[in-house]
Amino acid sequence: MDNHQFKAGAKAALPIVLGYLPVGMAFGILARKAGLTTFEVGLMSLLVYAGASQFIAIEMISKGISWFPIVIATFFINLRHLLMSSTLSLYFNRHSLRTLGLLSAQLTDESFAVAMSDTSKISNRPGYLFGLQVTSQVAWIAGSVGGAFFGGLINHKGYGLPFALPSLFICLLVIQIKTIHHFWVLILAGVSSLIFKWALPGNWYIILTAFLATGIGMVIEKKLIPSPSMPVLRSSSATEDGGEGEPARRTSSLEGGGGGEK
Amino acid sequence: MAFATFLPRFIPMALLSRLVIPERVKKGLDYIPISILSAIVFPILFFNEEGGAGIQPQYLLSAIPVFIFVWKVKSLWGSVILGMLIYWGLGSIL
Numbered sequence: 055m056d057n058h059q060f061k062a063g064a065k066a067a068l069p070i071v072l073g074y075l076p077v078g079m080a081f082g083i084l085a086r087k088a089g090l091t092t093f094e095v096g097l098m099s100l101l102v103y104a105g106a107s108q109f110i111a112i113e114m115i116s117k118g119i120s121w122f123p124i125v126i127a128t129f130f131i132n133l134r135h136l137l138m139s140s141t142l143s144l145y146f147n148r149h150s151l152r153t154l155g156l157l158s159a160q161l162t163d164e165s166f167a168v169a170m171s172d173t174s175k176i177s178n179r180p181g182y183l184f185g186l187q188v189t190s191q192v193a194w195i196a197g198s199v200g201g202a203f204f205g206g207l208i209n210h211k212g213y214g215l216p217f218a219l220p221s222l223f224i225c226l227l228v229i230q231i232k233t234i235h236h237f238w239v240l241i242l243a244g245v246s247s248l249i250f251k252w253a254l255p256g257n258w259y260i261i262l263t264a265f266l267a268t269g270i271g272m273v274i275e276k277k278l279i280p281s282p283s284m285p286v287l288r289s290s291s292a293t294e295d296g297g298e299g300e301p302a303r304r305t306s307s308l309e310g311g312g313g314g315e316k
Numbered sequence: 317m318a319f320a321t322f323l324p325r326f327i328p329m330a331l332l333s334r335l336v337i338p339e340r341v342k343k344g345l346d347y348i349p350i351s352i353l354s355a356i357v358f359p360i361l362f363f364n365e366e367g368g369a370g371i372q373p374q375y376l377l378s379a380i381p382v383f384i385f386v387w388k389v390k391s392l393w394g395s396v397i398l399g400m401l402i403y404w405g406l407g408s409i410l
Contacts, residue, residue, distance in 0.1 A: 069396050072396055073396070098317075101317075101318035102317045102318045102321050103321070104321045107317070107321065111317060124317065125317055125320050126320075128317045128320045128321060129320040129321075129323075129324075132320070132321045132324055132325075133324050134352060135321070135324045135325045136324040136325075136327070136328055137328075137348050137352065138325075138348070138349075138352070139324065139325050139326070139327070139328035139329045139332075140328040140329075140332050140345065140348075141345050141348050141349065142329060143328050143329040143330075143331075143332035143333040144332070144333075144342065144345065146329065146333045147333045149333065151330055154326065154329045154330055154333060155326055155330070157329065158322070158325040158326040158329045158330075159322050159325060159326065161325040163352070163356060166349070166352075167349060167353055170349040214399070214400030214401055214402075214403040214404035214407075216403070217375065217378055217399050217400050217402075217403035217404075218396060218399075218400050220357065220360045220375060220378075220379070220399070221378075221382050221395060221396040221398075221399030221400060221403075222396050223353060223356055223357050223360070224357055224379055224382045224383055224386065224395070224399070225382070225386045225395045225396065226349075226353055227350065227353040227354060227357050228383060228386040228387055229386070229390075230349050230350035230353060231350070232346075236347070236350050239347050239350055239351060239354075240350050240351075240354045241354075243350065243351040243354035243355055243358075244354040244355070244357070244358035245358070246355075247354060247355035247356075247358050247359055248358055248359060248362055248363075248369075250355075251359050251363060252369050259355060259359070260352060260355045260356065263351055263352075263354070263355035264348055264351040264352045264355060266351075267347060267350070267351035267354070267355075268344055268345070268347045268348050268351055269344075271344060271346070271347030271351070272340070272343065272344035272347070275340070275343050275344065276340070
């Protein structure tokens with residue numbers, strides 16, 4: 055595996071690390087309160103590595119719910135990874151199942167969003183994605199174990215910590231606005247997510263919003279003349295290729311996440 | 317739990333990476349990240365922690381400068397820190 059790629063991926067993971075450490079700590083603290091040992095917390099963050107479902111699982115554990123409903127809940131909460139995995143799969147059409155197994159096991163909302171923010175970096179470069187995801191997961195495990203170990207010493211609601219991960223998500227969201235169509239899909243998705251979340255329990259709203267907004271995005275693409283990239287975003291020129299090989303996309307690049315242009 | 321989480325992550329990558337995907341579908345899939353991210357961000361700003369509906373002023377007011385900052389300056393690190401500082405500051409005022 056390319057060492058250079060790995061380091062580039064690890065560097066791109068730093069903002070995720072900034073979010074995962076405090077959230078991981080919050081998780082660790084709550085998990086201890088629910089009765090897990092520090093070792094169990096570390097093991098969960100290693101094997102499961104899925105924030106939302108981990109939080110919900112420990113809540114269910116603390117209420118004494120048996121393992122089967124917890125597993126079912128986990129499955130449905132993490133179902134959105136199905137869509138993310140599908141998107142990422144486009145960029146790895148030449149790799150072994152073993153590589154894909156390893157890469158896909160570490161998929162999270164945040165690493166997905168960073169990976170998609172500059173797809174030229176991940177196209178058939180498992181090293182980069184691996185560096186990105188390993189660094190993120192180590193931060194998550196470290197945060198969880200740290201939180202479990204140190205318990206109530208730090209005020210995890212202070213220092214702006216609760217806004218670290220939301221900030222990150224907002225950045226990654228803005229990066230995805232490549233055309234005016236994307237902007238309207240953003241608004242549409244945002245509003246529908248509020249409606250779905252209000253109407254439906256749990257995390258169904260995420261996957262439903264994704265389906266709805268993606269479907270409408272596809273309709274917009276078909277019916278309207280494609281608009282040029284919005285001028286305020288730097289973008290490399292896009293060429294469409296017929297099918298196989300690296301799908302070329304308009305990408306916008308960031309200073310913070312590595313400024314590679316294609 | 318680990319297995320239930322792993323399956324939806326692995327299966328699409330295993331299957332779909334072997335197929336050729338038509339161009340129109342690829343374009344459609346391009347909207348997936350923005351939809352998911354939007355679906356994650358908006359509820360943070362408009363729902364409280366117990367899951368009930370309600371505008372979150374501290375989150376919402378912190379989100380707007382971050383949005384503008386990323387739009388203009390495009391620095392991932394900087395925007396995260398900016399957001400945290402604003403949120404922290406607003407915590408003292410609100």
